[in-house]
Amino acid sequence: MTEITTLERFKAPALKTAASFVLSEPPCMVLPNGIPVYTFNDQSQETLRFDLIINAGSALQQKKLVANSTINMLREGSTRYTAGNINAKIDYHGAYIDLQSSKDIAWMSVFCLGKSLPLLMPLIESMLKNPSFRQREFRMYNRRQKQDFIVSSRKNKQIAFRIFNEKLFGIDTPYGQTAAIEDFDKLSTSDLAQFHAKHFLPANCTIIMSGQINDKIIQTIEKHFGDNWSNAELQTDFIQETHFKSGLHQIQKPDSLQTSIMMGRPVMQRSHPDYFGFLFLNTILGGYFGSRLMNNIREDKGFTYGIHSQVMPYRKACGFLISTEVGTEVTENTLEEIKKELFRMQNELVDAEEMALVRNYLNGTYLRALDGVFNQAEKFRTTLDNKLGMEYFANSLKAINAVTAEEIKALAVKYLSPDDMLTVLVGNLKTT
Amino acid sequence: MIKFDTFTLINGLRFVVHHDANTPIVAMNILYKVGARDEHPEKTGFAHLFEHLMFGGSINIPRYDEPLQRAGGDNNAFTNSDITNYYLTLPKENIETAFWLESDRMLSLAFSEKSFEVQRQVVVEEFRQNYLNQPYGDAWLLLKPLAYSTHPYQWNTIGKEISHIEQATLEDVKDFYGRFYNPNNAIIAIAGDISTEEVKQLAEKWFASIPAGPEISRSLPSEPIQKEARKLHVKKQVPVDGIYKAWHMCGRNDDDYYATDLISDLLGSGQSSRLVKALIKKQELFAEISAFITGDSDPGLFVVTGKLLPGISFDAAEEGINQQIAILKQKSPSMDELRKVKNRVVSGQAFSSISVLSKAMNLAYYTYLGDTDLVNNLTKQYRKVQAADIIRIANNIFTENNCSTLYYTKEND
Numbered sequence: 118m119t120e121i122t123t124l125e126r127f128k129a130p131a132l133k134t135a136a137s138f139v140l141s142e143p144p145c146m147v148l149p150n151g152i153p154v155y156t157f158n159d160q161s162q163e164t165l166r167f168d169l170i171i172n173a174g175s176a177l178q179q180k181k182l183v184a185n186s187t188i189n190m191l192r193e194g195s196t197r198y199t200a201g202n203i204n205a206k207i208d209y210h211g212a213y214i215d216l217q218s219s220k221d222i223a224w225m226s227v228f229c230l231g232k233s234l235p236l237l238m239p240l241i242e243s244m245l246k247n248p249s250f251r252q253r254e255f256r257m258y259n260r261r262q263k264q265d266f267i268v269s270s271r272k273n274k275q276i277a278f279r280i281f282n283e284k285l286f287g288i289d290t291p292y293g294q295t296a297a298i299e300d301f302d303k304l305s306t307s308d309l310a311q312f313h314a315k316h317f318l319p320a321n322c323t324i325i326m327s328g329q330i331n332d333k334i335i336q337t338i339e340k341h342f343g344d345n346w347s348n349a350e351l352q353t354d355f356i357q358e359t360h361f362k363s364g365l366h367q368i369q370k371p372d373s374l375q376t377s378i379m380m381g382r383p384v385m386q387r388s389h390p391d392y393f394g395f396l397f398l399n400t401i402l403g404g405y406f407g408s409r410l411m412n413n414i415r416e417d418k419g420f421t422y423g424i425h426s427q428v429m430p431y432r433k434a435c436g437f438l439i440s441t442e443v444g445t446e447v448t449e450n451t452l453e454e455i456k457k458e459l460f461r462m463q464n465e466l467v468d469a470e471e472m473a474l475v476r477n478y479l480n481g482t483y484l485r486a487l488d489g490v491f492n493q494a495e496k497f498r499t500t501l502d503n504k505l506g507m508e509y510f511a512n513s514l515k516a517i518n519a520v521t522a523e524e525i526k527a528l529a530v531k532y533l534s535p536d537d538m539l540t541v542l543v544g545n546l547k548t549t
Numbered sequence: 550m551i552k553f554d555t556f557t558l559i560n561g562l563r564f565v566v567h568h569d570a571n572t573p574i575v576a577m578n579i580l581y582k583v584g585a586r587d588e589h590p591e592k593t594g595f596a597h598l599f600e601h602l603m604f605g606g607s608i609n610i611p612r613y614d615e616p617l618q619r620a621g622g623d624n625n626a627f628t629n630s631d632i633t634n635y636y637l638t639l640p641k642e643n644i645e646t647a648f649w650l651e652s653d654r655m656l657s658l659a660f661s662e663k664s665f666e667v668q669r670q671v672v673v674e675e676f677r678q679n680y681l682n683q684p685y686g687d688a689w690l691l692l693k694p695l696a697y698s699t700h701p702y703q704w705n706t707i708g709k710e711i712s713h714i715e716q717a718t719l720e721d722v723k724d725f726y727g728r729f730y731n732p733n734n735a736i737i738a739i740a741g742d743i744s745t746e747e748v749k750q751l752a753e754k755w756f757a758s759i760p761a762g763p764e765i766s767r768s769l770p771s772e773p774i775q776k777e778a779r780k781l782h783v784k785k786q787v788p789v790d791g792i793y794k795a796w797h798m799c800g801r802n803d804d805d806y807y808a809t810d811l812i813s814d815l816l817g818s819g820q821s822s823r824l825v826k827a828l829i830k831k832q833e834l835f836a837e838i839s840a841f842i843t844g845d846s847d848p849g850l851f852v853v854t855g856k857l858l859p860g861i862s863f864d865a866a867e868e869g870i871n872q873q874i875a876i877l878k879q880k881s882p883s884m885d886e887l888r889k890v891k892n893r894v895v896s897g898q899a900f901s902s903i904s905v906l907s908k909a910m911n912l913a914y915y916t917y918l919g920d921t922d923l924v925n926n927l928t929k930q931y932r933k934v935q936a937a938d939i940i941r942i943a944n945n946i947f948t949e950n951n952c953s954t955l956y957y958t959k960e961n962d
């Protein structure tokens with residue numbers, strides 16, 4: 118008797134609830150100069166990740182591109198090391214350095230073998246505290262960035278997102294500012310040096326370490342970053358006054374094969390009572406592969422390779438965005454279908470089966486996203502802006518498991534009216 | 550050290566199991582030994598289109614994604630010239646759901662007409678989004694047929710042209726499935742807090758009754774030695790000029806593979822690599838440049854590609870690349886430089902041993918290559934490489950006649 122006759126292949130195996138996991142706040146040590154150092158220790162790891170986060174994002178810049186250029190120029194030379202020295206040393210140790218900025222913060226991440234970090238520390242210290250912003254390196258860096266910008270400006274998706282960002286927050290506001298090609302030519306090394314002097318100070322820094330951490334590494338951190346390396350005063354915070362206007366914005370690109378569609382609006386911040394419910398709603402609508410938008414517009418109609426919705430939280434505002442790229446000829450149909458899905462969220466209760474599915478999926482997603490010290494450190498970093506801590510994820514999980522279909526519907530009524538949204542279309546549009 | 554067990558079911562399905570008690574997540578990776586190289590020259594893009602159809606429902610389960618998501622799982626897949634690889638992660642408590650889903654789509658698909666129509670359209674949109682509606686998106690569609698005259702690597706995974714996808718029929722799909730989607734043509738790797746015994750039981754229960762398929766005898770035409778330099782000039786609506794140079798190199802299982810990979814690192818991986826230092830920073834010819842190998846099973850390509858700075862001619866840019874290659878052919882890299890590229894391999898391996906998913910993916914892939922132990926021995930293979938190997942291989946590969954060059958020119962607007 119083979120098993121195939123007894124095996125009921127059409128029947129899914131019984132599901133079990135995943136063991137609940139405990140999320141504790143990471144230990145925090147404060148350096149003599151006040152920099153908090155959070156550690157996610159796992160001795161079984163060979164590798165280590167060091168993150169230095171600075172409150173020096175683009176919202177604080179007085180001139181466009183300054184924040185991002187400042188952090189990126191750190192690897193282009195310091196008073197003690199040339200760009201060549203820095204790169205040779207990083208590569209020699211098999212380390213990777215990632216420099217990035219967002220609207221709120223700038224950060225440097227170093228990935229390396231645990232044993233290499235103490236050897237790299239003098240270098241990292243010098244890069245952070247004493248960048249030299251040399252003219253020649255800056256000219257080359259800026260030229261490269263400008264060329265990347267020109268290339269990306271040929272992509273409908275990029276064009277659409279720039280417009281979306283401007284209209285979402287207001288073009289003259291800290292969050293709404295968007296660089297244009299001529300901004301690259303207005304930038305100089307003194308802009309970067311000033312920005313560095315003003316914002317790269319201990320009171321603006323946080324350190325997160327994850328992986329193979331020991332006392333020696335902690336001492337090294339204190340030795341290199343614990344002193345009062347800047348006497349600049351902490352600046353007053355920026356004010357984000359969002360000016361949002363709903364409506365349609367279209368950019369005609371005659372040669373396009375696809376139209377980039379972006380649709381969205383500002384929504385509540387992470388501290389707002391509606392926030393976790395809205396995350397749940399967003400998942401149902403367009404936040405995972407089985408979402409309604411994906412099911413309808415990709416899996417049923419075949420209009421697109423992908424369609425997604427997302428919540429984009431910043432420290433002082435939050436955006437909601439639906440985005441896709443669709444065949445030129447189905448642009449109108451896609452807009453219709455998106456609206457249909459929004460109305461459906463507003464008018465119909467999500468049935469119990471879909472609620473359960475999304476609940477389980479999100480529980481699994483959290484389990485994955487918080488698996489292991491590196492993921493935990495990464496997630497923890499995203500909570501720093503609003504000082505939410507790991508508790509944020511525990512609360513989020515609680516909310517995911519408590520939210521009701523009625524609440525979801527009420528949130529959709531409150532936040533998802535198509536008329537309240539901004540729509541940006543870039544592609545070969547029918548001129549009517 | 551990544552410990553693993555292997556076993557094979559009676560139908561030929563291979564399993565590799567790695568136990569990792571430190572995570573609540575289990576990863577399963579299923580590798581089918583079929584890729585774009587197995588396609589008919591007039592029906593290209595098929596292996597990839599097929600990957601999409603694997604999510605359109607199987608014989609007993611109308612939808613693949615929904616039950617997996619209900620079990621808290623997530624998944625994805627990719628197709629390349631050699632393999633089609635499916636992978637998922639889910640909470641360990643629900644691992645049986647993965648066995649249930651994957652065994653059913655290995656047993657038989659639903660072959661729904663509707664899912665087929667839609668996925669054909671989705672892939673056409675993918676073709677447009679990633680290859681046509683994108684600056685330089687079609688560069689590989691041009692470069693591969695230039696470099697390969699005979700071997701099926703001459704077409705890309707997405708297909709030669711959209712019409713091949715539009716003309717695919719459900720009959721083609723069934724035929725493809727019957728030939729390649731069989732237990733004896735697959736490898737399953739599982740990593741997580743699960744014992745080999747448990748995996749064996751579940752494997753017997755869900756997979757053992759799936760009948761083996763016909764043995765696959767692959768007789769792909771091998772690429773003849775290239776006897777003269779090939780050049781292709783195209784003019785397109787792009788903001789800056791780009792250059793793509795490709796040389797034929799050895800296959801993945803060749804002894805010289807590791808040294809060739811290190812040559813690509815010496816030349817163009819990392820900010821301290823030769824091309825970056827010389828051609829971006831010193832001579833200011835390029836805005837960006839990189840060197841890499843395709844890593845295919847059969848003899849693949851060594852590629853150098855870059856975007857020129859405004860005002861730089863193709864001649865000057867190419868001369869810059871050729872100079873660096875000439876140095877490589879004549880002069881040994883220093884011990885330090887060689888150690889540097891090896892150190893990068895070592896740390897790269899350490900990073901790829903962190904998550905159960907990347908461990909499962911690696912285990913399946915190395916098993917496919919015929920040596921599961923590579924998961925622990927890979928760095929040893931790189932360490933063996935000597936400076937003399939670098940010179941010898943550089944002289945083999947980097948000849949004018951072995952090179953295909955695509956000049957991607959900005960159209961004056």
